[in-house]
Amino acid sequence: EKPSLALLGLGAMGSALARTWLAAGHPLTVWNRSPARAAALAAEGARVAGSAAEALAANSLVIACLLDDDSVGEALAGTDLDGKDLVNLTTSTPAQARARAAWARERGGRYLDGTIMAVPPMIGVPEAGGYVFYSGSPELFERHRETLAVPAGTTYVGEDAGFAALHDVALLSAMYGMFAGAAHAFALIRNEDIDPASLATLLADWLVAMAPSVHRTADHLKSGDYTKGVVSNLGMQVAGTPTFLDTAEQQGVSPELLVPYFALMRRRLDEGGGDEDLTGVVDLLAR
Numbered sequence: 001e002k003p004s005l006a007l008l009g010l011g012a013m014g015s016a017l018a019r020t021w022l023a024a025g026h027p028l029t030v031w032n033r034s035p036a037r038a039a040a041l042a043a044e045g046a047r048v049a050g051s052a053a054e055a056l057a058a059n060s061l062v063i064a065c066l067l068d069d070d071s072v073g074e075a076l077a078g079t080d081l082d083g084k085d086l087v088n089l090t091t092s093t094p095a096q097a098r099a100r101a102a103w104a105r106e107r108g109g110r111y112l113d114g115t116i117m118a119v120p121p122m123i124g125v126p127e128a129g130g131y132v133f134y135s136g137s138p139e140l141f142e143r144h145r146e147t148l149a150v151p152a153g154t155t156y157v158g159e160d161a162g163f164a165a166l167h168d169v170a171l172l173s174a175m176y177g178m179f180a181g182a183a184h185a186f187a188l189i190r191n192e193d194i195d196p197a198s199l200a201t202l203l204a205d206w207l208v209a210m211a212p213s214v215h216r217t218a219d220h221l222k223s224g225d226y227t228k229g230v231v232s233n234l235g236m237q238v239a240g241t242p243t244f245l246d247t248a249e250q251q252g253v254s255p256e257l258l259v260p261y262f263a264l265m266r267r268r269l270d271e272g273g274g275d276e277d278l279t280g281v282v283d284l285l286a287r
């Protein structure tokens with residue numbers, strides 16, 4: 001007999017999660033604010049609770065996958081968390097996650113925060129590589145590890161309940177930087193006789209080839225020696241920036257995505273970082 005659990009929230013993500021637990025044979029109680037979404041899952045074998053409190057009463061493991069932190073507060077208002085293991089897969093900030101963990105503990109519950117690094121079609125598809133960052137109660141994570149691994153991979157990042165949200169935002173922030181760079185690259189060829197598909201192939205390979213440089217950045221940050229293993233020093237890189245800005249101008253492309261990064265590179269160079277590569281920018285941002 002697989003462990004039973006309750007799931008609060010049957011939006012696009014909650015419904016995808018629910019189906020994987022049902023398919024794996026876990027007795028599942030579901031609750032959704034609007035009852036219509038629960039009816040679809042009842043047909044697939046879920047028990048439907050008439051309220052969040054009713055879903056909690058029948059299960060010690062409770063998963064919430066709601067819109068935002070406010071909706072978690074609303075859905076769980078007045079419910080009894082004593083002895084419950086609450087896993088909150090609702091996107092929140094680190095501060096919201098920490099406050100929600102304290103809130104759950106005050107009510108006698110254990111708390112694990114989770115951030116989902118996947119879109120609904122990747123849930124229940126191990127080959128898709130989706131996973132969930134977890135942080136908070138290590139006991140809760142260990143106890144329910146197998147159940148939590150049903151919809152997607154699990155990566156535990158620490159006892160601080162805010163760390164899952166922090167890792168999520170760190171990864172997605174880097175992703176937006178990559179998207180910004182790709183947008184600039186496509187803009188450069190926008191009005192030329194160059195096939196965007198051929199540029200896309202080159203770009204994807206180039207970004208993959210460059211990605212491992214983050215390990216050198218980590219090495220610098222840990223050792224404090226930002227010149228170790230540097231192959232393209234900052235002095236040379238800053239000297240090259242006019243080529244990027246002039247090319248953008250010649251192509252009629254706004255440099256607005258590049259300018260702030262180049263300004264940080266220049267500032268680090270002016271502070272004496274000419275023999276480093278780009279690690280020093282981290283400290284300019286984190287000051």
Ligand code: NDP
Pocket residue numbers: 009010011012013014015032033034037065066067068070071072074075089090091092115116117118119120
């Ligand atoms: P949806 O918008 O599809 O669903 C939102 C869910 O929250 C619904 O079940 C809705 O209920 C419920 N809800 C909203 N407000 C309240 C409230 N005040 N009280 C009770 N229930 C409420 O969102 P998703 O399912 O896509 O996302 C859920 C979480 O998963 C979010 O935090 C999202 O950031 C995260 N996530 C989503 C991803 C995605 O690609 N979809 C990817 C990674 C994370 P009702 O049906 O009654 O409106």
